[in-house]
Amino acid sequence: MKPTPLLACLSSLCLLGAATPALSDEIWVTNEKDDTISVIDIETMEVTRTIPTGERPRGITFSKDFSVVYICASDSDAVQVMDPATGEILHDLPSGEDPEQFVLHPDDRHLYIANEDDAITTVVDTVSRTVVAQIDVGIEPEGMAVSPDGKIAITTSETTNMAHWIDTETQELFANTLVDSRPRHAEFVKGGSELWVSAEIGGTISVFDVATQAEKTKISFEVANMHPDRVQPVGFEFTQGDTHAFVALGPSNHVAVVNAETYEVEDYILVGRRVWHMDFNADRSLLFTTNGVSGDVTVIDVASRKALKSIKVGRFPWGAAFRPTN
Amino acid sequence: MSWRSMAICLAVTFCSSLASTPTDAQAADVTVQFVQQKVPPPPVLSNLDPIPEDLGLRGAELALTDNMTTGRFLGQNWTLEITQVEPGGDFASALDAALAQTDLVILDAPAAQVREAASRVAGTTALLFNAGASDPALRDEACSANMLHTLPSEYMLSDALMQFAVKRRWTDLALITGEGPGDAEQAAALERSATKFGLKIGARKTWAFDADMRRNASQEVPLFTQELGDYDLLLVADAANDFARYIPFNTWRPRPVAGAEGLTPQVWDRVVEQWGAAQLQSRFAELAGRDMQGRDYAVWAAMRAIGEAVTRTKAADAQTLRSYMLGPDFELAGFKGRPLTFRDWNGQMRQPIALTHRGALVAQAPLEGFLHQRTELDTLGLDAPESRCAAFKQ
Numbered sequence: 249m250k251p252t253p254l255l256a257c258l259s260s261l262c263l264l265g266a267a268t269p270a271l272s273d274e275i276w277v278t279n280e281k282d283d284t285i286s287v288i289d290i291e292t293m294e295v296t297r298t299i300p301t302g303e304r305p306r307g308i309t310f311s312k313d314f315s316v317v318y319i320c321a322s323d324s325d326a327v328q329v330m331d332p333a334t335g336e337i338l339h340d341l342p343s344g345e346d347p348e349q350f351v352l353h354p355d356d357r358h359l360y361i362a363n364e365d366d367a368i369t370t371v372v373d374t375v376s377r378t379v380v381a382q383i384d385v386g387i388e389p390e391g392m393a394v395s396p397d398g399k400i401a402i403t404t405s406e407t408t409n410m411a412h413w414i415d416t417e418t419q420e421l422f423a424n425t426l427v428d429s430r431p432r433h434a435e436f437v438k439g440g441s442e443l444w445v446s447a448e449i450g451g452t453i454s455v456f457d458v459a460t461q462a463e464k465t466k467i468s469f470e471v472a473n474m475h476p477d478r479v480q481p482v483g484f485e486f487t488q489g490d491t492h493a494f495v496a497l498g499p500s501n502h503v504a505v506v507n508a509e510t511y512e513v514e515d516y517i518l519v520g521r522r523v524w525h526m527d528f529n530a531d532r533s534l535l536f537t538t539n540g541v542s543g544d545v546t547v548i549d550v551a552s553r554k555a556l557k558s559i560k561v562g563r564f565p566w567g568a569a570f571r572p573t574n
Numbered sequence: 575m576s577w578r579s580m581a582i583c584l585a586v587t588f589c590s591s592l593a594s595t596p597t598d599a600q601a602a603d604v605t606v607q608f609v610q611q612k613v614p615p616p617p618v619l620s621n622l623d624p625i626p627e628d629l630g631l632r633g634a635e636l637a638l639t640d641n642m643t644t645g646r647f648l649g650q651n652w653t654l655e656i657t658q659v660e661p662g663g664d665f666a667s668a669l670d671a672a673l674a675q676t677d678l679v680i681l682d683a684p685a686a687q688v689r690e691a692a693s694r695v696a697g698t699t700a701l702l703f704n705a706g707a708s709d710p711a712l713r714d715e716a717c718s719a720n721m722l723h724t725l726p727s728e729y730m731l732s733d734a735l736m737q738f739a740v741k742r743r744w745t746d747l748a749l750i751t752g753e754g755p756g757d758a759e760q761a762a763a764l765e766r767s768a769t770k771f772g773l774k775i776g777a778r779k780t781w782a783f784d785a786d787m788r789r790n791a792s793q794e795v796p797l798f799t800q801e802l803g804d805y806d807l808l809l810v811a812d813a814a815n816d817f818a819r820y821i822p823f824n825t826w827r828p829r830p831v832a833g834a835e836g837l838t839p840q841v842w843d844r845v846v847e848q849w850g851a852a853q854l855q856s857r858f859a860e861l862a863g864r865d866m867q868g869r870d871y872a873v874w875a876a877m878r879a880i881g882e883a884v885t886r887t888k889a890a891d892a893q894t895l896r897s898y899m900l901g902p903d904f905e906l907a908g909f910k911g912r913p914l915t916f917r918d919w920n921g922q923m924r925q926p927i928a929l930t931h932r933g934a935l936v937a938q939a940p941l942e943g944f945l946h947q948r949t950e951l952d953t954l955g956l957d958a959p960e961s962r963c964a965a966f967k968q
Contacts, residue, residue, distance in 0.1 A: 365856055367643060387643050388853050406850065407907065408644040409885070424647040426885065429907040430850070449907040475949060477912040499911070 271573040273529060275536045276332075277545055278305035278319065279562025285319070285335075286545075286561035288536065290529050293547055293557050299335040302328050307349040307392075308567040311374075312356040317569070318374075320347040320361070327361060327372065332571060342379050344370035349567075351392040351401070353416065360401045360414075362389035369403045369412070371419055381419035385412045391445065393434040395458065404431035404445055411445050411454075413461060423461045427454045432482045433525075437490045437508065446481040448498060453481055455511065465511050471500045472516075483525035487550060488532045494548070496523040496537055503537055503546075505553055515553050519546035527568040538565035602890040604641075605653040606880060607672035608634045608873065609691075610706075611683035614661050616754060616814045623815070630682040630706065631656065632862040633870035637877030639861075644885055654877075659683075666690060673700055677892035680876045682706035682869060692718035701892035703876035706869060710763070713920045713956055717963035722899065722921040724879065725872035728759060730955035731839035732767035734927035734939030735809075735832055737953070740771050741941050744806035744830075748777045750799075750821070756813030764809050764833065775809070777802040781817050795824035802826070809833045836931060839939070842871030843930045849911040875908055875923065879916075882906050900966075911938065912951070920963040924951040 272291035278301070279286060285299045285308070302321025310317050316338065319328045326340040327347055344363035347370070351360050358380065361370045369389055371381040386408025393402040394416070401414040404427070411434060413423035428450020435444050436458070443456040453467040469479045480498035486508065487494070493506040499522050505515040520539025523546070528535050534556075535548040545559045545568070608631065615625045626632075638654045645652050655675060659668045665687045672679055677700045681691055685707040695702060696718065704712060704723045712718075713727050739747065747768060751761040768775050779802060783794065799808070799821075808825060810833040812818040818834035830836060840846075844865035847855065858866040858874075866874075883895040883904065898904055900921070905913035910926045917924060927939045940950040952958075 364853055365860075386647065387640050387857075388850070405643075406853075407640055408647070409882075409907075410644070410647060412647075426648075429882075429905055429913060449905060449913045477949065477951075 273573055274571045275527060275529070275545070276308055276310075276317065276569045276571055277536075277538055277561050277565045278308045278567045279543075279564060280304055280306055280540070280566040281564040282562035283321075284562050286565070288545060288559055288561070290534065293559055295559060295561060297335070298562065299330070301330075301337075302326055302340075306566045307347070308569045309350065309352050310569055310571060311352065314571055317571070318350065318352070318359060320350055320567075322346050322348055322364070327359065329374070339377070341372050341374060341377055342370075343372060344368055344379070344382065349390055349392050351394050353394050353401070354396060354398040358416075360392050360394060360403070362392050362403055364388050364390060367405070369401070369414065371401075383412075383414055383419055383421065385421070386410050386424075391432055391434040393436055393443070395436045395440040397440055400436075400440075400458070402434045402436075402443060402445075404434050406430045406432070406448075409447070409450075411443070411456070425456065425461055425463070428452045428466075433484060435484065435486065437486055437493075444484065444493065446484060446495065448480040448482055451476055451479050451481065453484070453493075453495065453506070467506060467511050467513065469495070469497060469500075469504050469513060469516075471497065471502050474500045474502075482523075485526050485528060485535070487528075494526060494535055494550075496526060498522055498524065499541075501539075503535075503548065517548055517553055517555055519548070519555055520544045520558055524565070525567050527570045529570060530572055536568050538568050540564045540566065602645075602649070602884055602888065603651045603653070604645075604880070604884055604890045605655060605676040605678070606634075606638075606877060607655045607657060607676050607679045609657045609659070609669055609672050609679055609681055609683070611659045611665050611687045612661050612663075613684060616816070618814050618816045620819060622819075626862075626864055626867070628862065629867060630869045630873045631658075632858065632864075633705075633866070633873035633875075634680060634877050636858055636861050636870075637874045637881065640878060641881035641884075644881060648885060650884060652881075666694065669694060673698075677701055678880055678895075679703070680705055680873055682873060685709035685712060688712055688721075689716060692716070692721050695720045699891070699893050701896050703879070705872035705876050709759070710956065713922050713963065715962040717920050717965050719921075719965040722876075722879075722896075722916055722923065724875040724923045725869070726841050726925060726927060727922060727955050728763040729766065730922075730925075730927055731841075732760075732763040733770065733954045734839040734929060735764070735837070736767040736771040736773055737939050737941045737944050738837065738929050738937055739773055739807055739832075741937075741943070745773055746805045747773055747775045747807050747809055748779075748799075748802040748805035749775050749809045749811065750779050750781050750802075752781045752810075752812040752814075752816060752818075754812065754814050754816055757811050760813055760833070761811035764811060776805055781812070783817070795821055796826045799824075800826035805829060807832055808836075810835055837929055837936055838931070840928045840930050841868040841925070842866055843868070843928050843935070845930045845933065845935045846909070846928050848935070849909050851909040854909045875906065875914065875925075878908070879904075879906050879914075879923070917952070917958070919958045919961050919966050920956065921966065922955060924949065924954075926951065927954060 275288040302324030304323040307320035327343040346365035348364040369383045386405025388406035391404035428447035430449040479500045484495040495504040521541035526537040680703045688707045702721045810818040812834035908914040944953040
């Protein structure tokens with residue numbers, strides 16, 4: 249039976265009334281081939297709105313107080329600054345050409361941006377909206393990280409196969425360390441004493457001792473019934489207390505769970521196709537992974553290490569960022 | 575003088591102008607020779623796709639800048655020397671002059687010159703990279719222990735195409751073969767691959783027309799293809815794409831076309847954009863002002879393979895690099911979605927093959943479901959058990 253116009257109207261009013269008081273936290277996902285952001289409501293696990301961005305949005309991160317969101321609009325050659333409440337673009341930051349990925353310095357003011365086409369890392373002051381420094385790095389810089397004390401920034405370069413260590417005082421390189429082929433992502437952990445770098449084609453994560461920049465160990469992955477060539481670690485994030493890392497394994501369509509103390513891989517979780525990046529909810533009990541080829545986000549229950557749900561988003565979801573709303 | 579030589583020696587100035595600290599000092603000076611035999615382009619009906627003058631060369635230049643960028647952090651100095659031999663020139667003495675400078679030579683030359691090069695370096699420490707000749711024999715009975723191949727063999731290309739035909743259940747094939755140079759070899763590869771994957775080539779015809787097809791393709795091709803009877807897929811062997819471009823949509827029966835036109839197997843193509851390839855494409859276009867083609871890619875891959883081996887071994891002598899490249903630790907990130915390695919039985923670089931049409935990537939071989947005990951990449955081209963290459967056996 250078709251609802252009468254009056255009934256339909258009433259029910260939508262009811263929905264509106266119910267939705268207003270309890271705003272829940274969100275996951276923001278950039279859709280690389282749709283030029284949009286999909287906003288996922290963590291309570292309902294549904295997309296509540298889709299926000300237009302510049303061309304080819306990839307890296308996404310919020311300011312410390314979540315008052316603005318920064319978006320790498322790679323093909324617009326800009327970092328866009330958006331008001332997350334309205335979805336309005338406030339202004340663009342100068343970013344250098346083809347910004348792919350970035351990281352916000354703990355001072356909440358400086359963005360370290362990887363310019364993929366230019367073999368440069370650009371440092372931008374988000375307040376004065378000026379370029380503070382440009383640092384020559386290897387070919388196709390991508391992974392970006394800053395140590396918790398803010399003293400070291402890292403750029404990984406995909407074709408040069410290195411982690412470049414930047415002294416944030418002088419904005420100069422002080423070390424360059426080789427990793428396996430196509431490094432994609434870098435994170436400081438354990439209070440900044442360790443640096444982890446994933447190598448997509450190499451199929452490994454290199455763990456560095458930050459004090460000496462020496463490689464401590466290398467983590468390899470093995471997915472059942474999958475040729476090692478297809479097991480390609482990309483993005484990864486750490487659980488509460490840095491006890492475990494969840495590692496996206498690209499076209500193997502799995503996320504690995506790595507014990508960060510023993511460096512052993514404990515589990516593999518099947519997710520969507522070509523899993524790329526991820527972020528947690530507030531208490532890190534849920535993990536949201538972007539699956540580029542299947543165009544969806546998988547929700548993983550961190551405690552049970554089970555995939556709970558797939559959420560359809562835009563085409564080629566790339567980055568994910570958590571936004572609290574209370 | 576029948577050949578000329580020049581050098582790109584940016585390495586030294588590039589290095590000193592940057593204030594980056596090589597932490598892992600391994601100071602190595604690496605000189606690579608790019609030796610190219612120029613070939614006059616064959617006469618073709620259409621002028622739409624001219625062969626770029628700088629084909630291949632630009633791939634070497636791009637890889638040089640890639641290698642130098644890594645090298646500057648590690649204290650490596652890279653030099654690329656370029657030797658181009660004009661048609662009818664003295665290839666042999668040009669090669670000898672190149673070998674007098676370095677043991678590392680990338681060749682972009684037809685099969686005859688590649689064979690000659692192989693015989694000249696036999697028993698020496700030189701390491702040659704074949705980036706210009708797809709002749710399967712060079713990887714088989716005529717293989718050389720001093721030569722690796724970054725260009726796929728004709729068999730790898732035709733195997734890729736046949737995997738797609740199997741996948742789509744296009745089991746009955748027809749074949750048109752031209753009379754130009756390389757056409758018969760392409761046809762032979764298609765025949766071999768059809769047998770390998772259990773497909774049947776029913777009707778065969780030879781394209782012997784000399785009329786200008788821009789005017790009358792629509793009149794000639796329907797009648798010409800009517801005699802082929804029925805089939806699922808029409809294969810066209812036409813190395814220069816002389817007539818093949820006029821076949822699609824003009825066939826008597828509405829059937830897809832593959833091989834030289836329609837669905838084509840490619841080592842590299844402008845339509846490849848996944849797996850980070852968009853970045854390689856845009857870096858190449860910025861350097862060369864045109865799209866990257868297959869031979870550019872093969873030359874690029876050779877130069878990058880040398881770069882990767884130098885970085886990982888901290889050595890610059892050809893034999894150390896050769897052992898490393900043929901060993902289990904070598905892998906090159908080649909923007910094809912999986913690491914590229916070398917077959918240790920004949921020196922062929924393993925690599926996925928793109929199946930494309932003019933507007934998009936259709937699929938990438940090896941296709942899902944074609945299994946192999948070692949790696950699915952070895953479902954393409956000559957495999958170890960059938961190899962007649964003895965030079966790589968110790």
